[in-house]
Amino acid sequence: MALIVIKYGKNNVAETIKFKAARKGDRVVLVQDGIFWALDDIETEAEVFAVIDDATARGYSAEELTVPSITYEGFVEIIEKSEKTIG
């Protein structure tokens, strides 16, 4: 059960590697430009969340994202639950 932090959009090769690594039980958090992943459906078995402030900053509302949005507090709750991290 790993937390995977994604901070760049789809053109970043490292983020692609991290996303491909995501598996059932993992939690992926999209921050910064990572929220661009949430404009389309994401094929993954992991749970994916987007930090709402980063979506708002880029002109997207929670309803426009394909994944649930979270606050920074929600991000911390996910950190609490995840023993491993891939950042």
Place this chain on the structure above:
Amino acid sequence: MKKILFVVYQAPGGSIWVNEAFRTAFGMYGEDIEPSVLLVEEATVALSKKAQPECLGLLPISICFRFIKRYETEVYGIKEHVEKFKIKDIEESFSVKLIDEKDTGDFLHDFDNVIFM
């Protein structure tokens, strides 16, 4: 013991991260930590015998070799990325282990923390 993986994806000519990943990995041995380094995508060219960031005045990659040997730091690359970047001769001093691209996800999950730099 904690298993920590440092991953670099940017080329050694253009950024500091290959050297910093190794420097950080070597700094881990004071604690009960087993550090490893994985070079992916453009950072894979660091494995090439012909890579010479020092021709730009940058730190040479070779300064890592003696510590890799001393600490027996595990260095990994991805087979497909070696092919993609047309690397013909791999520097032996890394004693690199190449993994299959399809196994990368499982590999990353073997570590407590994976720190992409």
Place this chain on the structure above:
Amino acid sequence: MKITIQVFVPPYTYEDLDTAIKLAEAALNRGHDVTIFLFADSILSINGSVKPIRVDRNIPEKLKTLIAEKGLKVEICGICMDYRGVTKDMIIPGSNPSGLPELATLIYSSDRFVNLMA
């Protein structure tokens, strides 16, 4: 829980310090023991002399406040400071020049370690 957040890239150019600060503050508010470890160009964010325009946020000032009021710990890679000409007299109070041995200890002793990739 003991949580460490490592940052690599410079403040003001990128959002990472803002992310780290918001995350750190949320974690502190939930009662966690939080350290931000500044590495490479991110160490510029403890320079007490930075002068952003008035409408912009003052990152060193925010860190200083979190250190003083909420017990945030800020560790700075010392060799990264040397490389960038940042000396101890320039840094915000409460931040702490350290190095890789301290990072190793943080990684080992933290319950959670989160890094924001370069």
